[in-house]
Amino acid sequence: MPNHHEPATGDVDVLITLLDDVPLPAYAHPGDAGADLVTTVDVELAPGERIVVPTGVSIALPDGYAAFVHPRSGLAAKHGVTVVNAPGTVDAGYRGEIKVTLLNTDAREPVVLRRGDRVAQLVVQKVERARFVQAERLPGSHRGEGGFGSSGGWAAAT
Numbered sequence: 001m002p003n004h005h006e007p008a009t010g011d012v013d014v015l016i017t018l019l020d021d022v023p024l025p026a027y028a029h030p031g032d033a034g035a036d037l038v039t040t041v042d043v044e045l046a047p048g049e050r051i052v053v054p055t056g057v058s059i060a061l062p063d064g065y066a067a068f069v070h071p072r073s074g075l076a077a078k079h080g081v082t083v084v085n086a087p088g089t090v091d092a093g094y095r096g097e098i099k100v101t102l103l104n105t106d107a108r109e110p111v112v113l114r115r116g117d118r119v120a121q122l123v124v125q126k127v128e129r130a131r132f133v134q135a136e137r138l139p140g141s142h143r144g145e146g147g148f149g150s151s152g153g154w155a156a157a158t
């Protein structure tokens with residue numbers, strides 16, 4: 001059984017403060033990309049309702065990293081609960097509490113989430129910062145300006 005109270009082990013140290021009586025974000029299985037975040041409050045989401053929930057954690061990412069707040073597939077598939085701004089971006093310089101903007105996409109059923117429930121997962125990644133170099137023209141490419149379904153319909157590309 002996964003133990004959600006095991007401290008996360010990983011490749012990069014991320015300083016974290018616990019603002020509430022919550023476990024450290026934990027990877028449920030070795031090799032997981034996302035460490036689960038919990039809500040520190042009970043919420044009931046009406047159909048179509050969104051709400052910002054606190055997670056009780058704040059972090060200091062090293063420069064060159066960002067963390068992304070992703071939905072959990074189980075909550076999404078079983079209850080229609082997603083993260084509105086998925087994936088939410090946590091900047092390396094952000095020291096505030098990580099919050100999750102949940103949305104109940106279900107048209108009929110309300111969803112109850114209890115304090116301590118795992119509502120999202122945090123993916124820590126290296127990110128590049130671009131220098132935006134203004135140019136008169138862009139180099140050509142195979143795709144060109146095609147997008148937004150240019151390659152075909154929803155089934156296999158035809």
Ligand SMILES: O=c1ccn([C@H]2C[C@H](O)[C@@H](COP(=O)(O)OP(=O)(O)OP(=O)(O)O)O2)c(=O)[nH]1
Nearest residue numbers: 069085087088089090091094097098099100101
């Ligand atoms: O799901 C999220 C997304 C963001 N944040 C925090 C960390 C992030 O560094 C900060 C700002 O996020 P973002 O840049 O996405 O929001 P904004 O609307 O552009 O606000 P700001 O003007 O503060 O950048 O809010 C969260 O706690 N959860």
Ligand SMILES: [Mg+2]
Nearest residue numbers: 089090091094
């Ligand atoms: Mg911003």
